[in-house]
Amino acid sequence: MAACLALLLAFLAAVDAALLVHRHRLLIAEARRDAAREVALMGTATREALLRSDTENAARLLERWALEHDDIAALSAVAPDGFVLARVQKPLPPDRPTLRLDHEVRDGDRTLVRLEMQRDLAGLRAELSRFALHLGLRSLLVAALFAGMLWLVLRVTAMGPLEAEITRRQQAERRFRDLIDRAPDAMALVDRRGRLAYVNARMEMLFGYTREELLGADVERLIPERYRNGHRRRVRAFLEAPAHVPMEAGIKTVGLTKDGREFPVDISLNPVETEEGTRVLIDVRDVTERRAAEAALERAYRYQRVVSDILAHSLRPASLASQLDYALERILTLPAMAEEGRAAVFLAESPTGPLVLKAQRGLPAEAAARCAEIPLDRCLCGRAAAEDRVVFGECPGDQAVGPCPGLAPHGHYCLPIRCGGTAVGVLTVTLPAGHCRDPREEAFLRSVADALAGIVEHHRVEREKAELRDRLARSEKLSALGRLAFNVAHEIRNPVTALGGLARRLHRAFPDATREKDYTRVILEEASRLEALIEALAVYTRTTPLEKAPLDLNALARESLEEFGPALSDQGIEVTTDFGRLPPAELDGPQIRNALDHLVRNALEAMPGGGRLTVATRPCDIGGQPGVEIRMADTGAGIPPDHLERIFEPFFSGAGRQGTGLGLSICRKIVEDHGGRVEVENAPGEGTAFVLRLPLAAAAAGEAAR
Incomplete structure (x- = not known):
């Protein structure tokens, strides 16, 4: 029995010892956790102060914390560079047990300060003493001992799987967060x-x-x-x-x-x-970059579609104005350009002449009227043509633009339309105020300008082909007329001359104030008219080479006006001249003089009741080559619109006009034989102006250029 009791006591003592050791470990672990939480809390408070760069407040906080907590035996805070932020050391007996803990206060990957704390475990020793006393008392009770042993066994066996599960979950969470972070x-x-x-x-x-x-x-x-x-x-x-x-x-x-x-x-x-x-x-x-790429592709597609539509439409038979208007319509379908909804095309009728508005969309009436003609040294459009470059600017912010009546502040592109290396016009597109210059937008408008250049060149070629066909038709008519004139001159020139001679003799033979005298006068006038007609036909159908020489067109004009001076004065016509400084021109003097005489006669017939004849000369361009121009403007009744297309036809004469009907035909033939052209400016009820443009020869052209 005693042996059993001793064995039981020994067993109980062994169990008590094991429980005491286990209790010690638990208290140490609990103390370590409490200390870890406490030092982590101090680290959080210190971190907030250090992030504000408030080291003084952080040091006071740590010192106050250590002094107010009796269980803290020592506390120090040291920065990575060795700087001691705070240090507190309390006096303790040498055999007093303590627990040391280290904690790093971090901001991301950066260590701010290292905390070292020693915790006094005197309270833990008292706790262990009390626990040992309780074990001794409980050892007296077998049921309590066995119950305690059973509880200890169950606790030990249950903690293993739980800790393993916690560890597994923590590892899974770390892997998940690592995956997200990467x-x-x-x-x-x-x-x-x-x-x-x-x-x-x-x-x-x-x-x-x-x-x-x-x-x-x-x-x-x-x-x-x-x-x-x-x-x-x-x-x-x-x-x-x-x-x-x-x-x-x-x-x-x-x-x-x-x-x-x-x-x-x-x-x-x-x-x-x-x-x-x-x-x-x-x-x-x-997706900023992807959206930008998608927008760029969409914009490029829109640009390409507009250019393709313009080129496709240019293949259809249509007038130049219609083609230009369609191009502007397609341009204004693009978002940035549709916001203002204004665009225009200007073309230059000569290399030095002004830009003329040929097509426009959205321009107010006042702006369209002001921009009907733009000199090459005015406005952005004029600069684009004169300098042959793309111009982008603001209106009215750009001083070269000037005021734009009827338009709110805006910006616009002005792009030269180039044919054969020369600017022949300008495409202008209005944009919202403050719009920035865009290289892709500019490249698109350059493509449109190139397409418009092709359209303009195509219509120019077609116009020249039509003119060539007209000239060929006139040449064929002239050839037939020449043969007829030759036959007429051959067959009736001598009889008409004989009739004229006899009529003059009879006219001189009959006494004045007799019926016979009147009859012979009528015969004489009609014979003279037939002779003039035969001579005019001979001139009109003449194919002899031109005999050119350097001449002063101003001198020829003065000679013609001096010859007709009495007739002009008798008819009450005032003559005004404005002769420019002209270079010598290689001309056939007699023929050019003949052409000028016909124009003066035409002015005499146009102003039977008097008026004003204005004659002006100046240098000009003909097909890109230098030339001279003479303009004769009368203040007669003008030409009826239905007669305007026929005035250069042989034998055509308006109602009430005298003469053979060949004067203007002969005038145009002489000018065209010289490589020039005749233009008519007609204002019914106000007057008519005939403009003759004649090219210079090579030598004279070089002098004019100098």
Whole structure:
């Protein structure tokens, strides 16, 4: 019995000893946890002060903390560079047990300070003494001993699997967070209240916030105000039926950075089950570059479509004005250019002449009237043509533009339309005020200007072909007329001359104031008219080479006016001259003089009741070559519009006109034989002006250029 008791006591003593050791370990672990929490709390408080660079306050906080807690035997805070922020050491007996703990206060990957704390374990020793006393008392009770042993066994056997499960979950969570942190997209976990529970480093970089600023914040902070209602609806719908939403079918919205910058984002959603319930893993991707590339492709397609439409339309039979108007219509379908909705095309009728408005869209009447003709040294359009370069500017901000009546402040492009290396016109497109110059936009408008140059050149070639066909038809008519004139001159010239001679003899023979005298006068006048007609036909059909020599066109004009001076004065016609400084021209003097005489005779017939004849000369350009121009303008009744196209036809004469009807025909033939052209400026009821343009020979052209 005693042996059994001794054995039982020995067993109980062994169990008590084992329990005492185990209790000691538990108290040490608990003390270590409490100390770790305490030092972590001190580290958090210190970190906030250090982040504010308030080291003095951090040191006072640590010293006060150590002095107010009796269980802290020693406390020191040392920076990585060795700087001692705080140090407290309390006096203790040498055999007093203590517990030492180290803790690093960090900001991301950077260590701010290292805390070292020694905790007094005197209270732990008293606790162990009391525990030993309790064990002794409980050892007296077998039931209590066995119950304690059973409890200890159960506790030890149950902690192993639980700790293993906790470890497994912690490792899984670390792997999950490592995976999110290394993801190329911004990622975050959001709880059901819309609060950010976790964010990765890319999320911080994308939105400009620190992780501490984002954790616990509402996810709507990252979305502009105007998009938040829509975001709430989408989140509610997702939480009602959680399912993976890929990036392609996810949310297309706009992100908002800390500094207020907005940018387009695509968001995918994934439900994640956690111990706290369902959370949403969001994947945010910045699509600024992709949207810009898509916009650039769309813009390039629009540009190409407009140019293709203009080129396709240019192949259709249509007038130049219609082709230009269609081009402007297509240009103004583009967003930036449709906002103002104004564009125009100007063409130069000569290399040095002004730009003439040929087509426009959206210009107010006042602006269209003011821009009907633009000199080459005025406005942006004039500069673009004169300098043969693209001009971009603001109106009225650019001093060279001047006021634009009827138009609000705006900017515009002016692009030269170039044919054969020379600017023949300008394309101008109006843009909103403050619009920035865009190289891609400019390249598109250059392409349109090139297309318009092709259209202008095509119509010029077609016009020249039509003129050549007309000249060929006239040449054929002249050839037939020449043969007829030759036969007429051969057959009736001698009889008419004989009749004229006899009529003159009879006219002189009969006494005055007799019927016979009147009859012979009529015969004499008609014979003279027939002789003049035969001579005019001979001139009109003459094919002899021109006998050119350097002549002064001003001198020829003066000679013609002096010859007709008496007739002009008798008819009450005032003559005004404005002779410019002209270079010598290689001309057939007699023929040019003949052409000028016909124009003066035409003016005499146009102003039977008197008027004003204005004769002016100046240098000019003919097909890009230097020439001279003479302009004769009368103040007669003008030419009826239905007669205007026929005035150069042989034998055509308006009602009430005298003469053979060949004067203007002969005039144009002489000028065209010299390589020039005749133009008519007609204002019914106000008068008519005939303009003769004659080219210079090579030598004279060189002198004119000098």
